[in-house]
Amino acid sequence: MQLDRATQFITKLLQTKLSSKLYYHDFDHTNGVLTAAMELADAENIIDEHELKLLRTAALFHDVGYLNTYDDHEEESCRIAREHLPSFSYSPEDIDAVCTIIMKTKMPQQPQTILEKILCDADLDYLGKDGFEETGNKLFQEWVAMGKIEDEDEWNRKQIKFLESHSYWTQSAVKTRNQKKAEHLRKLKNQF
Secondary structure, three states: OOHHHHHHHHHHHHHHHOOOOOOOOOHHHHHHHHHHHHHHHHHHOOOOHHHHHHHHHHHHHOOHHHHOOOOOHHHHHHHHHHHHHHHHOOOHHHHHHHHHHHHOOOOOOOOOOHHHHHHHHHHOHHHHOOOHHHHHHHHHHHHHHOOOOOOHHHHHHHHHHHHHHOOOOOHHHHHHHHHHHHHHHHHHHHOO
């Protein structure tokens, strides 16, 4: 696996080709997911070097499908990964593993393996962190631009419902993110 080359490729693609309407699902989001995934992998302390490369690749490619579609972008992310990863010496088995991890980020999340759980938690890391409102506002703007919601009241109702149903999957995220996520939920509910 030529992870460094794959990273350069996907970074350039995401930085130059994503729609300007993607206020949330931009390169900064992907980079943040990658950082959170690496932190969670370190905290979980059960991942070998090869698995770490698969996780890193999945984090980098998990939202590249937004280049071509908004809905079902995970499938498109896998199509793009399958198209390009062979040129970076990824085996068919490694590409299958990367795509399986990516597909587990699709809502509703149902991860099974530790790599899938880490990426799912990393993808929604902001729910349990400071900066929740600012990050959420980016997603609100994106959903308005994409015609997914009408107004802020609808957005807040969806956020409350989502936070109530969301669970972190890794022990590390549960320990470090659940309390802050509960605070965000209480604050949202107090607005109604």
